[in-house]
Amino acid sequence: MRAYHSLLASLALAGVVAAPARGAPLEVEVYRAAGTPQQLELRGRVYRDRVSGAIPAGEGAKGEALRKNAGALLTDEIEGAEVVVEAAGQQGKAVTDEDGFFALTLSFEPPAAPGRLQVVARARKGDEEASGEELALIRPAAGELLVITDFDDTQVHTHVTSKGKFLESVFLRDAGSLEVIPRMPGLMRCLALGRSARGERSTSIHYLSASPVNFHGKLSAFLTRHRFPLGAIHLRHLEVNNLSDSSPYKKERIAQIAARFPGYPILLMGDGGEHDPEVYRELREQLGDRVKLILIRKVEGEDESPARFEGMKRYVDGSDAAATLIEAGLLHPACAEYRPKEKKAP
Numbered sequence: 001m002r003a004y005h006s007l008l009a010s011l012a013l014a015g016v017v018a019a020p021a022r023g024a025p026l027e028v029e030v031y032r033a034a035g036t037p038q039q040l041e042l043r044g045r046v047y048r049d050r051v052s053g054a055i056p057a058g059e060g061a062k063g064e065a066l067r068k069n070a071g072a073l074l075t076d077e078i079e080g081a082e083v084v085v086e087a088a089g090q091q092g093k094a095v096t097d098e099d100g101f102f103a104l105t106l107s108f109e110p111p112a113a114p115g116r117l118q119v120v121a122r123a124r125k126g127d128e129e130a131s132g133e134e135l136a137l138i139r140p141a142a143g144e145l146l147v148i149t150d151f152d153d154t155q156v157h158t159h160v161t162s163k164g165k166f167l168e169s170v171f172l173r174d175a176g177s178l179e180v181i182p183r184m185p186g187l188m189r190c191l192a193l194g195r196s197a198r199g200e201r202s203t204s205i206h207y208l209s210a211s212p213v214n215f216h217g218k219l220s221a222f223l224t225r226h227r228f229p230l231g232a233i234h235l236r237h238l239e240v241n242n243l244s245d246s247s248p249y250k251k252e253r254i255a256q257i258a259a260r261f262p263g264y265p266i267l268l269m270g271d272g273g274e275h276d277p278e279v280y281r282e283l284r285e286q287l288g289d290r291v292k293l294i295l296i297r298k299v300e301g302e303d304e305s306p307a308r309f310e311g312m313k314r315y316v317d318g319s320d321a322a323a324t325l326i327e328a329g330l331l332h333p334a335c336a337e338y339r340p341k342e343k344k345a346p
Contacts, residue, residue: 024048026130028123031216034137034204034232037111042085045100046123048076065174072214081125087136088112112138137230142263143202145330147191148254149269150276151209153299155184156222160273175221183318185226190335192229204261205231208253210246212238247275254283267330269295272302277309293328295321
């Protein structure tokens, strides 16, 4: 993502010091995941928070958001931590790499029941220990729909095409002040219910973003606040050599998700601000008839060349997206009239 060059440079210009916070405790984070009754792939990281020693308290809501968001990016990643993860009576072990990341696969025998799983991770480095929890979703190996949706400017206004507005959304807004795309939470809840509108569908929902993994907590809190349905959250491990273009990351991650759920037809949702149309077109060629629909949101400042959107449907908010999905047979007709005010969690 081009804007991340400016994002990281802004930290230095703002005078945010990267010195470790003295006495900061060890922390472990597990990323929200989705798997099948047979397997669940889990990722996470072990780190120390720099906030208390590196970033002064902010003034006002935007100042506090800046402190939290910059602090999320400025962490000390812990190499060589021993991690034990447990879910549904199964246990897996891993050791963090030089960037503090770990990845492992839990195999379930007997198979896990479809539904929510509580995942608990415990990390040890020397004499220090830490633990963290997260929810995971188990879905049947074959189901009715695999929903893979971009996050930025697809579910939330981040204004990636506008450098100034984008930096504001990244640094000066937190989970409570990010702007949700109108009626998208309700639409996503309808997708989770399925064509029966009674919750009988085997749906697997995946939120995909090129934002750094450091913002997992922020995105998770935003989705919860606006009552989006539970789904896996996929974020990017940012490195110097992958800052400029998120396309390779998105192609690889979507291909991995599609392979993990081979018995599902696919709905791809994105926006026209950067490269989603091009990425999705290539994936449609690879995945063939499994891709039932590509929905691309219209955003200000996008390249409007018609060729970019050939064979795709456009939308502005959840209302017109719902109409398109109903027409395609992917959404229950009752969702066309679904217009409640989006409630915010306390």
